Amino acid sequence: MKQGSENAITLVQFRPAWGLPSGSPFCVKVDCYLRMAGLKFNVEYLDMPQKAPLGKLPFIRYQGRDIADSSLIQEALANAAPGAKALHKLKAADQARAVLLQRTLEDHFYFVMVYLRWQVEANWTLTRDAFFAHLPIGIRQIVPGLVRSSALKQLQLQGLGRHTEETIIVKGLQDLQAIESNAGKHGFILGTAKPAWIDASAFAMLWAMDQGPHQSALKDFIRQSKRLQSYLQRMRQDYYPELPSGFVA
Numbered sequence: 001m002k003q004g005s006e007n008a009i010t011l012v013q014f015r016p017a018w019g020l021p022s023g024s025p026f027c028v029k030v031d032c033y034l035r036m037a038g039l040k041f042n043v044e045y046l047d048m049p050q051k052a053p054l055g056k057l058p059f060i061r062y063q064g065r066d067i068a069d070s071s072l073i074q075e076a077l078a079n080a081a082p083g084a085k086a087l088h089k090l091k092a093a094d095q096a097r098a099v100l101l102q103r104t105l106e107d108h109f110y111f112v113m114v115y116l117r118w119q120v121e122a123n124w125t126l127t128r129d130a131f132f133a134h135l136p137i138g139i140r141q142i143v144p145g146l147v148r149s150s151a152l153k154q155l156q157l158q159g160l161g162r163h164t165e166e167t168i169i170v171k172g173l174q175d176l177q178a179i180e181s182n183a184g185k186h187g188f189i190l191g192t193a194k195p196a197w198i199d200a201s202a203f204a205m206l207w208a209m210d211q212g213p214h215q216s217a218l219k220d221f222i223r224q225s226k227r228l229q230s231y232l233q234r235m236r237q238d239y240y241p242e243l244p245s246g247f248v249a
């Protein structure tokens, strides 16, 4: 595929963590989507999301524009290559399921993961050490606490952070059960034989929970689900062949 310099894509994202291409599942979603679409890209790491167009990562630089929001990035690239077009060619019923699934993954399940990473006291040091160890010592003493406060505030405003841990785990398990049964026995996350744009999102969220070091009933569920494990395995083999198979943090 020809990609002239005017069509070069730069993915601006958070750094890798726990063997994942980025500590942020939304960044991994775009990384995965670009690989699925067969689009070449460069990566730039940014520590300060405040510098991004919407104050969050990822964003891409493409055709002289900065495009933020992982789903808007997918839409902007949907016609950029035949491989991208194929990911958006879905039957109406599959497209509808994909949109519902995306909302479950990104507007609910993601916040369960934020809770586990940032709010649960025993997990916090694992998150802090993975995300901030590279910072210079002075900054390292201040920034992690500030970022944690912001994450906890977001959890309060979103509402999930007001529940007990037990309730949050039950809600997360309900998401996983729905995602698993929706996947069907064959192929990708919609149960289809070909991958679709939603697989970037599903893979990123499930991989982050599977691969991250935070122990929970949710990680156990993913680890024990044959269907989800074979899905993760397949996506890793197809799109991250540089990683050793069966890679575990």
Ligand SMILES: N[C@@H](CCC(=O)N[C@@H](CS)C(=O)NCC(=O)O)C(=O)O
Residues within 6 Å of the ligand: 024, 025, 026, 027, 049, 055, 056, 057, 058, 068, 069, 070, 071, 150
């Ligand atoms: N809707 C956005 C969500 C992106 C997002 O929540 N990014 C998080 C990292 S996973 C972020 O940048 N957080 C920094 C902050 O909220 O200050 C997308 O799809 O890209």
